[in-house]
Amino acid sequence: MSTTSQPNCSHISHFLLSGIPYLEDFNPWLGFFLISMYIVAVMGNSSILYIIRVDQELHEPMYIFLFMLSLIDLLLATTTMPRMLGIFWTDDRETKFSNCLTQMFFIHFLSALESGILVAMAVDRYVAICNPLRYSSILTSEKICKMSALILGRGALVMVPIPLIINRLPEWKSNVLSHSYCLHQEVMNLACGNIMVNVIYGLFIILSVMGIDSLVISLSYLLIIKTVRGLEDASMKAFSTCAAHICAVLVYYIPLIGLSVVHRFKNPTAPHLHILFGNVYLLVPPVINPLIYGIKTKKIRIGFKKVYNKIIHRVKTSRNI
Template structure:
């Protein structure tokens, strides 16, 4: 019997990630689905990065933040995809303890970065619509740089303690995780020791991160709606249409997070694997859909893509 008083507690050197129970016969097709989503995410976000990089007219605050969002989306997808494919295609479920902590940090860190960037984009839309004459004087390159440093610094400050408060546990009840990647809220439940600190810190981070970020985004759009309401119909529609892509990006970020939380708490006995399936794809939703939304809804990205395509076509004809 262990010193913790729990008979099944032991030291572990690795965790075992999971595929989707009872669907092992479809692992090949599930892997194909995931790699297809990853390819779309890489191609879409890489295209946006290239277009913004080469088109000088897109070196504005809105597109700088979009550039940052695409970088984060690429990193989120890349952080989880190799191991997920190893599970579905090679049945390689083992992940060393240290690697699990590293993956856990980057998943939570990048998710926090994405939330912060969405707030910065909301501020950009607020200034552009509510204070258009002061837009260039408010969102200067220096301020954008400071906002970027604040977003990254906040993410590091919030998430560095996560692997540390997991690493303090010495013994574990089990080492089998229900998802194909490591999350703090799931790993901590396997510890034999008191996890009160983890629960409180996780709640603290959720309030300071997603909670405050969603509040700032909501306030920004309330102010935008108030300003737009006072304009004539055509002007108000044109002004608000510039927010469409960002609103979609916000919904794409928050709905899967809320959805997976609800699915975990209210599991359907008729679909016991729904929360696992949902959890395996939700990290790829934003990286896949965001570039499609901005490519469709943002006229300047359309124009930039046409310019790049014309240049490539011209160079081939020479």
């Protein structure tokens, strides 16, 4: 790194990623645990993608949105977990500045997409339970395409500036990150220049994307609860399908909000709390979501059984040949 006229500031060409504090001696075991999580995430989300694609009965709005969620989770896991394995197994902590910006964009972009899809799934359940007779007329294929395009466009529009406003910063106090991946809210705090633009824009994203999305999701489920209260068993059975969606929402938003709060208001009594929230926010949803939907959604369970029976049948047929 070449020093500049400002004390303790310099230009950098790379960042150094970190593992989990105080657990460095267990890095090989953490690597096995992480690769196990990655295998579960890849197999689980790939299975859901395959089942929904081949089963015509699952070509409904609810499962189309689930297909999108699984695809996003698969991409998010691939964006973070393989790079983390390099830290745990080979102590390869160095990442180029440009690679850090690229990973940063995809993490935040995919997070925005996941938030938008969770909103779409909440709206889908609201329409299905509160307006069942108009469900097919409201959530048409054309409207699903428009919603998907809106989610994709919003994610790209608000997240493209993030690496750009980081790249404009001239010098850095340090190049050591406390996370195992690159996040905007941490990288900006290492800069020597004026980061007011980064702070304001980061707060804008949290409020305008995740904040509004969480409010819409909360309102949708409150209206669903209000609708099904006191109704017959059929409606309560329909409401029970929302349990999977609520679990997915909680697994995603609780650590996300916690990470944002901790990064802005650090607690000296728990200096590594942001690392816990960051790992839960990025690593757990891609692993947990396929399990949640596989267990709680009846048609997905049936789809898994169909695929399993086909595989068993092919194996038996090949053996007989």
